[in-house]
Amino acid sequence: MNDTVTPTDNHEQAETQARKPWREPATLRWVTSAAILAAGMVAGGYLLGNGLLRAHYADRTVTVRGLAEREVTADLATWTVAYSASAPDLASAQAGVDRDTREIRAFFKDLGFPADALQPTGVNVSSMNDRGNVTFTVRQRIALRSTDIKRAEEAVRKQFDLVKRGVMLEDGSGMSYTFTGLDRIKPQMVAAATKDARAAAEQFAHDSGSTVGAIKDATQGYFSISARDGDSGGGWGVSDTPYKKVRVVTTVNFYLK
Numbered sequence: 001m002n003d004t005v006t007p008t009d010n011h012e013q014a015e016t017q018a019r020k021p022w023r024e025p026a027t028l029r030w031v032t033s034a035a036i037l038a039a040g041m042v043a044g045g046y047l048l049g050n051g052l053l054r055a056h057y058a059d060r061t062v063t064v065r066g067l068a069e070r071e072v073t074a075d076l077a078t079w080t081v082a083y084s085a086s087a088p089d090l091a092s093a094q095a096g097v098d099r100d101t102r103e104i105r106a107f108f109k110d111l112g113f114p115a116d117a118l119q120p121t122g123v124n125v126s127s128m129n130d131r132g133n134v135t136f137t138v139r140q141r142i143a144l145r146s147t148d149i150k151r152a153e154e155a156v157r158k159q160f161d162l163v164k165r166g167v168m169l170e171d172g173s174g175m176s177y178t179f180t181g182l183d184r185i186k187p188q189m190v191a192a193a194t195k196d197a198r199a200a201a202e203q204f205a206h207d208s209g210s211t212v213g214a215i216k217d218a219t220q221g222y223f224s225i226s227a228r229d230g231d232s233g234g235g236w237g238v239s240d241t242p243y244k245k246v247r248v249v250t251t252v253n254f255y256l257k
Helices: 005-021 025-059 090-110 149-159 159-165 180-207
Strands: 061-073 077-085 118-130 134-147 175-178 214-219 222-228 244-257
Touching: 025 180, 061 134, 061 180, 077 090, 077 149, 090 118, 090 134, 090 159, 149 175, 180 214
Parallel strands: none
Antiparallel strands: 061 244, 077 134, 077 175, 118 134, 214 244, 222 244
16 A cells, blocks of 8 residues: 655655754854854953953053151261371471370260270371471371260360360361161161152042052162251361251152052
8 A cells, every 4th residue: 555645744854854954963063163263252352352451551650759757866976086286396296296195085085985985097297398497297187986976965065175175176077977777777768658659649549530559660769868957067166966867769650540
C-alpha cells in the first residue's frame, strides 16, 4: 500500500528543515565568535575611554611651595679674640702679646670658663721701616669654644673689661653663635613644609572645583639659619645673637582630581 503524505506532514518537515541549520556546529561557532567579538569591542571601548579619562586626570596637577620656620637657640659659642702689640724690637712686641694673653685667660677664667676652652689659633709677625725707624708688630689670635651659651653671652657683655685690662682688640673679635642640631629637627620641618604646601594646593583646588590627590613629586629646598631678629655681623664690639630662625621651603607637585 502506498504511503500518503498529508499537507500537515509537509508543513512540519519544512519547519524542521528551517530550524536545522541553527543546530549545525559551524553555525553555532560563528554565532559564538560574533558574540565574543561584540563583547570584546564593547569592553575595549570602555577600557579605552576609561584609560583616556584617567590620562586626562593624570595630567591635572598643581605645583605649590610650602614654608616651615622654627625658632631655635644656638648650642655652640665661638669667639676668636684677635689682639696685637707693637714695639721697636721684636722681643718687646712679643712680651706685649704675652702679657695680653695672660689678661685674656684671666678674663675668661674669672667668668668661669675652663682653661681648655681657650686655644691659640695663629700668630703673625710683621715689621715696618719708616725712614730708618723699624717697628715690629706681633698679632695673635686665641679662640674660645663653649656650649655654655649663657656664660658666653655674659662674656660679650663684659668684653670691654678686656680693654680696661690693656688688651687692644682688633676687628673680627666678636662672638659667633652656631646651632648644630639641624639634623634633629629636619624631619619635622619637612613634614610641616609639606603640610603647608598641601594647604595651599587645597585652596587652589577649591577655587577651581577640584580636589587634591597624592603627591606626584617634590623637591626639598635648602635649610637656612639666620638671626631671629635680623642680620647681625661680627667685628670689634659687635656680637652675633644666639637666637636663630631655621627656614626651609619645599616645592610639591600634587595631582588634582
